[in-house]
Amino acid sequence: MLDQATNRLRQASARSRSKHLFNRAKAVFPDGTTRATVEKDPFPIYVQRGEGAYLVDVDGNRLLDLNNNFTTLIHGHGFEPVSEAVVDLLRSGTCFANPTEHEIALAALLTGRIPAMERIRFVNSGTEAVMFAVKAARAFTGRPAIARIEGAYHGAYDWAEAGQGVSPGKDGWDPAPIATPAYRGTPPSVVEEVHLLRFNDVEGLKARLSAASDRIAGVLIDPMPSRAGLMHPEPAFIETLSETASKYGILIIADEVLNLRQGYAGASARYGLEPDLITVGKIIGGGFPIGAIGGREEVMRVFGTEDAKPSLPQGGTFSANPVSMVAGRVAMEAMTPDAFNRLEKMGERLRGSLRASIASRDAPYSVTGAASLFRIHPKRVAPTEYRDAYLSAEEASHMRRMSRHFLETGILLPYGAAACLSTVMVNNDIDLILRAFDNFLDADSQSGKDRVR
CATH class of the missing domain: 3.40.640.10 (Type I PLP-dependent aspartate aminotransferase-like (Major domain))
Structure with a gap:
C-alpha cells in the first residue's frame, strides 16, 4: 500500500476536475456542499454519470458504487x-x-x-x-x-x-x-x-x-x-x-x-x-x-x-x-420476490466471504448487515448496539484508510454508513469487493507490523 501522503497526492491528481469544482462550490455553499452527508476527503468526488452498478466521475474514473445514493438506487444507475x-x-x-x-x-x-x-x-x-x-x-x-x-x-x-x-x-x-x-x-x-x-x-x-x-x-x-x-x-x-x-x-x-x-x-x-x-x-x-x-x-x-x-x-x-x-x-x-432473493444470495455470499477473510487472518474486524446491506466494523466482535459500534479516533482512522483503499481499487465504499448491493451487480462485482478487502487486510496487517517495529 502506498504511504498516506503519496496516495493523497495521487488521488488529488486523478481528480483534478473534482477539486476544481469544489473550489467553485465553496464560493456559493457554506461548506462547499449542499448536503452534510457528502464525503470530503479532502474534497468530494463529483459525478458525471451513472452506468448500472458503476458511476463515472468528472475526471473519467469509473467506480463500483456501493453507496447508491445512500441505498436509494436498488436497480443501480440509469435503470x-x-x-x-x-x-x-x-x-x-x-x-x-x-x-x-x-x-x-x-x-x-x-x-x-x-x-x-x-x-x-x-x-x-x-x-x-x-x-x-x-x-x-x-x-x-x-x-x-x-x-x-x-x-x-x-x-x-x-x-x-x-x-x-x-x-x-x-x-x-x-x-x-x-x-x-x-x-x-x-x-x-x-x-x-x-x-x-x-x-x-x-x-x-x-x-x-x-x-x-x-x-x-x-x-x-x-x-x-x-x-x-x-x-x-x-x-x-x-x-x-x-x-x-x-x-x-x-x-x-x-x-x-x-x-x-x-x-x-x-x-x-x-x-x-x-x-x-x-x-x-x-x-x-x-x-x-x-x-x-x-x-x-x-x-x-x-x-x-x-x-x-x-x-x-x-x-x-x-x-x-x-x-x-x-x-x-x-x-x-421490478422488485419481484425473485429479485429480492437474488440480492439476498449475493449479500449472503459477500458477508460470508468477508467474515472468512477476517477469520483466516485473525484480523480485528467484523461484519454486520442483512439482505443487500452490509457494514464492516473495526471491531473483533460484531456490535449489537450503538455503543458497541461507536468508533474511537483510532478506529475511525482505520475506516478512513479502508475507504481510501477501496477508492484506489475503483470502489466507492461509504465511510461510516451502510454499503449496499444493486440488482444490476454480478458475481464479478462481488469478487472485486472481496479482492479489495483481502488486499486491504494484508496491507493493514503489514502496516501494523511496521508500527510495532
Missing part, C-alpha cells in the same frame, strides 16, 4: 424501465394541484405488499415521512413525547434527531441513555420529550417506557438501525417492545425508509415486528424524491376521512407528484 417511463411522462406534465391515477397505482402496490400498511400518505422525503408519522402518533394518542433508539438516524425533524449523535463523556457512557440536541439552539422542550432506548436492551426498554408511559405517543425504531451499526434486532427485544407498547397504549413507528430493501414485505415483516405506523422512502421512488407514511386504518384516520376534518393536516406541493409515482411504481414492480 432503463424507469428512464423510459419517466421520459414518456414528461411530455404530459410533471406536477399538478390535482391527484392523478399514478398515485393510486403506487399506493396499491405498496399496501398490497407491506402488512402494516393498510392506508398510505405520500410526501417528498424520508424526513417528512418520519415527521408526519411522529405527528400522527401524537394526534392519535394525545401524548407529546416519543421514544427512540440511541444513535439511530431518522432524518432532520427535531424530535426524531435528538439523540442520534450521542457520544461517551470523559468517564465513558452513562448507563441510561440521555437525549441530546442535534444542533445548538434546539429548544430545551425537545429533548425533554425524547426518551432514548438502547437497542437490544430488554430491561432498559421496559423501564423507560413504563416510567413515561403517560407521555409517550410512540416508539420510533429502525428494525436494523443503519447509522447506529446495522445490527440485527434480538427476537426478545422485538417481543418485549410489542408487549410493552401494547400494555401502555404506545404506538410503534417502524422507520423503514432505508430498510424496506430487506425484502418483498420489508424489514418489520422479516423480524416479526408489527408496527402501528411505518415510514418508507428511498427505493419506492425509483431514484426520485419520495417518502410515505402508512399504517393501521384506525391510526391513519388522523389524516382525514371523507366526512370529517383531519386532526392532522398534511400536504406538500410536490407530494405524490406523477414523476416520483411512475418511477417508483416501475422500480418496485
